[in-house]
Amino acid sequence: MPKRGYHHGNLREALINGCLRLIEKRGPTGFTLSEAAREAGVTPAAVYRHFEGREDLIAAAAHEGYEMFGDLMEHAYGNGQPSALSAFESTGRAYLAFARKYPGHYVAMFESGISINRTPELNAVATRAMGVLEKAAAELSQHIPAEKRPPPQMFSAHIWAMSHGVVELFARGSPGTQSPFPPEDLLETGIGIYLRGLGLLEPDS
Template identity: 30%
Template sequence: MDGTKTYHHGDLRGALLEAIRVLVERDGPDRFRIAEACRIAGVSTAAPYKHFADRGEMLRGVALAGMTRLRDAMANATAAHPPGDPMQIAALGRSYVDFAQREPGVFRLMFSLTEGHEKDAALQAVGDEAEAIVQRVVADATGLDPESQDARLRAYALWCFVHGHCFLTLDGKTDPLPRPAEDALLAMVGTRMLGG
């Protein structure tokens, strides 16, 4: 089903995805219970199967919504600065780190538990759009063609750094940095990666 039908309490599909998101944050993506999501959403235990084929499809829906929020946060962060402004890179990194810290369960779901995600055209499309934001910011800062190999490599290097930093922090492999120090780190890495 396309999930566009609305119910007396609003969008049932959206309510279920939000309930699952809450449980993913609390219990992790591999331990949430569908019955509890139904209770939170105020629907019967049969209701999810009018919108989702199985548990995996439910998790992909939560991952897609998360990827969309992350992409939008990245776009909004960069739009707050003029093209080519070095602050775009720092803001981009900050938006990514903030998302990971705000929604660690969804962040892990998006990037760790990805069975079937590679076959989901919608997830791939949103991921490509997020990647294009990074490439555009790199191109604006360096004067490179956003589709050039150099711009792609620099964008990838920035993503690897920020993504790795998020997981090292979330996994407790390093102590969280105070925000000013983390902001300085993001600015330093962005400047150095774009500088030469």
């Protein structure tokens, strides 16, 4: 009988899926390569047909995540948004939605310690994905007077930091970090305060 999780010709994907389940349960350093093989339903020796070690496997999960993340961000940015502001806000919501829907991928991408420079392929998909947020920031920043305009990279980094903080503290149900407000509301109001500080939104009356 075939082992659980493995189908002929799909060993690599079975191992990545096993890795993602273990990341969700134990974090990126809480399992061995042998345990990932067992989770996928294959022998430990089978893992080395595709991966040299656990970090290679997590990097493959991160690569898959960045590809999905890039697609989601591009859809959010370009899906008929009526203004640069709405496109920018949409990318922030897409970030939060991705973290909630794909927690294993999110951790592999942003919390595993795997550098996006590990391989040229990983760098390419990560740069494309995060470039959408930077592009949205650059477009929105054109509405700020040039002498007050932050670099787009700084602009997008601030929003990334804010989004990541909301994910870490409130969007994944961590014990002791319950908020009386939905994560989406926290992110939206936080971005609103930031944009008002840049003069991109009218002050509250």
